[in-house]
Amino acid sequence: MKRQVLIFGVVGGVLITVLKWTEYRFLVLEHSFEIYGALIAALFAGLGIWLGVRMHERRERVVVREVTVPVEVPVSIPASAPFTRDEAKREQLGITPREMEILTLVAEGLSNREIAERLFVSENTVKTHCSRAFDKLGAKRRTQAVQLGKEMGLLP
Amino acid sequence: MKRQVLIFGVVGGVLITVLKWTEYRFLVLEHSFEIYGALIAALFAGLGIWLGVRMHERRERVVVREVTVPVEVPVSIPASAPFTRDEAKREQLGITPREMEILTLVAEGLSNREIAERLFVSENTVKTHCSRAFDKLGAKRRTQAVQLGKEMGLLP
DNA sequence: AACGTCGTCATGCTTTCGAGTGATTTTGGG
DNA sequence: CCCAAAATCACTCGAAAGCATGACGACGTT
Numbered sequence: 001m002k003r004q005v006l007i008f009g010v011v012g013g014v015l016i017t018v019l020k021w022t023e024y025r026f027l028v029l030e031h032s033f034e035i036y037g038a039l040i041a042a043l044f045a046g047l048g049i050w051l052g053v054r055m056h057e058r059r060e061r062v063v064v065r066e067v068t069v070p071v072e073v074p075v076s077i078p079a080s081a082p083f084t085r086d087e088a089k090r091e092q093l094g095i096t097p098r099e100m101e102i103l104t105l106v107a108e109g110l111s112n113r114e115i116a117e118r119l120f121v122s123e124n125t126v127k128t129h130c131s132r133a134f135d136k137l138g139a140k141r142r143t144q145a146v147q148l149g150k151e152m153g154l155l156p
Numbered sequence: 157m158k159r160q161v162l163i164f165g166v167v168g169g170v171l172i173t174v175l176k177w178t179e180y181r182f183l184v185l186e187h188s189f190e191i192y193g194a195l196i197a198a199l200f201a202g203l204g205i206w207l208g209v210r211m212h213e214r215r216e217r218v219v220v221r222e223v224t225v226p227v228e229v230p231v232s233i234p235a236s237a238p239f240t241r242d243e244a245k246r247e248q249l250g251i252t253p254r255e256m257e258i259l260t261l262v263a264e265g266l267s268n269r270e271i272a273e274r275l276f277v278s279e280n281t282v283k284t285h286c287s288r289a290f291d292k293l294g295a296k297r298r299t300q301a302v303q304l305g306k307e308m309g310l311l312p
Numbered sequence: 313a314a315c316g317t318c319g320t321c322a323t324g325c326t327t328t329c330g331a332g333t334g335a336t337t338t339t340g341g342g
Numbered sequence: 343c344c345c346a347a348a349a350t351c352a353c354t355c356g357a358a359a360g361c362a363t364g365a366c367g368a369c370g371t372t
Binding site for chain 1: 328329330331332
Binding site: 106107108109110111139140141142143144145146147148 | 303
C-alpha cells in the first residue's frame with residue numbers, strides 16, 4: 001500500500017517537473033493549457049484507476065487470507081473416500097465413542113434436543129457429552145467443534 | 157460499468173470547462189498553471205481511484221472465490237481439490253455475496269460477535285445476514301446451514 | 313421519478329447453547 | 343468383587359443464537 005502511494009507521488013512530481021520544463025521549450029502555444037490539462041487528467045485518471053484497483057485488491061486479499069486460515073488435514077483418500085475416522089487422534093484427545101457419536105450428529109446440524117431424541121437420552125446428557133467433547137477439542141462453539149473435528153480427521 | 161465511464165467523462169468535461177472559464181476571471185497569476193495542474197491531478201486521481209474500485213468490485217466477488225482457494229497445506233493428498241464455489245447454485249438460491257461471506261465465517265466456527273468484529277459491522281447486521289442465509293438454505297441452525305452449504309458446494 | 317435489491321442497524325422477545333456442579337448408573341477388566 | 347471409566351441425568355444461570363419487524367441509505371434499472 002505504501003509503495004503504491006509512493007510511486008503515485010513520485011510519478012506526480014516527475015510529471016509536474018517535466019511539464020514545467022517542456023513549457024519553456026516547445027509547445028508554448030496559446031491552447032497549451034487545455035492540452036496539458038487533458039494530459040494531466042488522463043494520466044492521473046489512469047494512475048488513479050491503477051491505484052484504486054491495487055488498493056482494493058490488497059484489502060480483499062488480506063481479508064481472504066485471514067478468512068482462509070483453515071488447515072485441512074485429510075487423512076482419507078482422494079476421490080470418493082468412504083472416510084475413515086482417525087481413531088488414533090480420537091484416543092489421543094481422550095474423546096469417548098459416545099462423545100464422538102454426539103459430535104457426529106452435531107456436525108450434521110442437529111440441535112441438542114434432536115440428538116437427544118435420536119439417541120433416546122435426555123437433552124441434559126447430550127449437553128454434557130457436548131461440553132466434554134468441546135473441551136477436549138478446544139472448541140468454544142459447536143460450529144468451531146465441527147470445524148476442528150474435520151481438520152483433525154474426526155469428522156467427514 | 158458504462159455509467160461510471162459516462163460520469164467520468166462528464167466530470168472531466170465539466171472540469172475542463174470550469175477551469176477554462178475561471179482562467180479568464182480571477183487567479184490569472186503566474187504560477188496558476190501549477191495550481192491548476194495539481195488540482196486536476198488530485199481530482200482525477202480521486203476520480204480514478206473511485207472508478208478503479210467501482211470497476212473492480214464487479215468481478216471482485218468472483219475473484220474472491222478464486223483467491224479463497226489457497227487452503228492446501230495437507231501432508232498427504234497433493235491432488236487435493238482447490239474448491240471452487242458453485243456460484244450458479246448461490247445465484248439460484250438467491251444468496252447474496254455478503255451473505256455468502258458471513259456463511260463462510262460461520263462455517264469456520266466464528267461467533268456472530270467475532271464475525272461482526274472481523275467485518276467491521278454490528279452484531280445485529282451479522283444476525284440479519286445469518287437469518288436470511290439460513291432461510292435461503294432452508295436451515296434452522298447455523299450448524300445445519302454449514303452442513304447444507306457444504307453439500308451444495310457453497311462451502312469448502 | 314419510481315421501484316427493487318443489498319447492506320446496514322435496531323429493538324424486543326424466545327429459544328438454544330454452554331459452563332459449572334453434582335450425582336447416579338452401567339460396564340469392562342483385574 | 344471392586345474400581346475406574348463411561349454414560350446417564352438434573353439444575354442453575356448467563357451468553358449466544360435466532361425470529362420478527364421496521365427502517366434507512368446507496369445503487370441500479372426501468
